[in-house]
Amino acid sequence: MAGVFSAQRLAGKTVLVTGASGGIGAATAILFARAGASLILTARRQAQLDEVKRAAEQANKEGATGKGGKVVTLTLDMQDRKQIKGLLDRIPEELREVDVLVNNAGLVYGREQVGDIDEDEIDTMINTNVVGLISLTQIFVKEFKKRNRGHVINLGSIAGIEPYAGGSIYCATKHAVHAFNGSLLRELVGWNIRVTCIAPGMVETNFSITRFRGDEDAAKKVYEGITPLSANDIAEEIVWAASRPEHVNIADVLVFPSAQASAIINHRGPQNGGK
Numbered sequence: 292m293a294g295v296f297s298a299q300r301l302a303g304k305t306v307l308v309t310g311a312s313g314g315i316g317a318a319t320a321i322l323f324a325r326a327g328a329s330l331i332l333t334a335r336r337q338a339q340l341d342e343v344k345r346a347a348e349q350a351n352k353e354g355a356t357g358k359g360g361k362v363v364t365l366t367l368d369m370q371d372r373k374q375i376k377g378l379l380d381r382i383p384e385e386l387r388e389v390d391v392l393v394n395n396a397g398l399v400y401g402r403e404q405v406g407d408i409d410e411d412e413i414d415t416m417i418n419t420n421v422v423g424l425i426s427l428t429q430i431f432v433k434e435f436k437k438r439n440r441g442h443v444i445n446l447g448s449i450a451g452i453e454p455y456a457g458g459s460i461y462c463a464t465k466h467a468v469h470a471f472n473g474s475l476l477r478e479l480v481g482w483n484i485r486v487t488c489i490a491p492g493m494v495e496t497n498f499s500i501t502r503f504r505g506d507e508d509a510a511k512k513v514y515e516g517i518t519p520l521s522a523n524d525i526a527e528e529i530v531w532a533a534s535r536p537e538h539v540n541i542a543d544v545l546v547f548p549s550a551q552a553s554a555i556i557n558h559r560g561p562q563n564g565g566k
């Protein structure tokens with residue numbers, strides 16, 4: 292851990308993770324905690340945030356630095372612009388100087404094709420994955436500029452690089468995240484502020500359960516015959532990017548399971564070269 296993540300570089304830093312109540316966000320929180328960072332964990336579900344906070348506090352104690360960072364949780368609905376605007380004031384003063392913003396909250400609904408997509412679900416995906424992410428980033432980029440220091444890490448997706456049938460709205464939202472990330476990277480080139488886009492392929496979390504509106508069997512089928520990425524696999528990429536020396540910016544990372552090669556090309560069954 293110390294070698295790969297250079298935990299010393301993260302000890303004492305403050306990291307805000309959105310969508311920290313489960314999946315990639317929760318795994319990321321725990322890895323940052325292990326590296327001695329303090330955490331601000333946000334999501335809508337407080338009970339799940341409390342669980343992640345407990346695990347992060349434990350990881351903090353057992354971590355490489357032995358120094359306990361602080362962990363606070365704040366409920367935040369990324370669809371609610373008012374809540375986003377008020378977030379900075381709700382952060383305890385000693386953690387208000389955030390070093391790393393991890394824009395992780397996001398979701399997909401359904402496989403319906405254009406013409407049959409529920410209008411409310413379109414709003415939820417666009418407001419969560421794009422509008423909320425942009426509003427929150429505006430706040431923290433302003434803060435980062437005041438200190439000429441900071442790091443924005445956006446969760447993109449292979450869906451933000453390659454559109455697929457049955458994913459038009461989600462793909463559109465993730466293309467927007469990739470474009471936003473790219474503009475921000477260019478805007479901040481004269482600042483000591485880093486911008487990273489991490490684009491995962493298939494990660495087994497609650498993501499597909501949400502996509503299939505709670506149908507766990509349908510969600511399981513997505514990963515049939517494949518060893519998908521775990522939330523921790525992506526958390527490692529996020530924490531790795533954040534722990535590079537300050538002059539190193541990991542701009543783009545595309546991460547697949549070894550049995551996936553594009554949004555729609557994957558190999559189910561043993562990877563034995565067809566023998």
Ligand SMILES: NC(=O)c1ccc[n+]([C@@H]2O[C@H](COP(=O)([O-])OP(=O)(O)OC[C@H]3O[C@@H](n4cnc5c(N)ncnc54)[C@H](OP(=O)(O)O)[C@@H]3O)[C@@H](O)[C@H]2O)c1
Nearest residue numbers: 310312314315334335336368369396397448494496497498
């Ligand atoms: N899993 C994959 O295959 C995959 C692939 C590529 C990219 N990604 C991206 O990775 C990110 C994390 O996904 P995951 O796989 O970890 O899925 P997950 O397990 O379903 O977690 C999603 C997280 O987003 C939060 N969230 C959803 N809507 C929210 C809202 N309106 N306000 C605040 N938080 C909200 C959820 O918290 P609450 O419900 O408590 O609010 C939850 O913590 C997403 O941006 C997703 O698009 C995932």
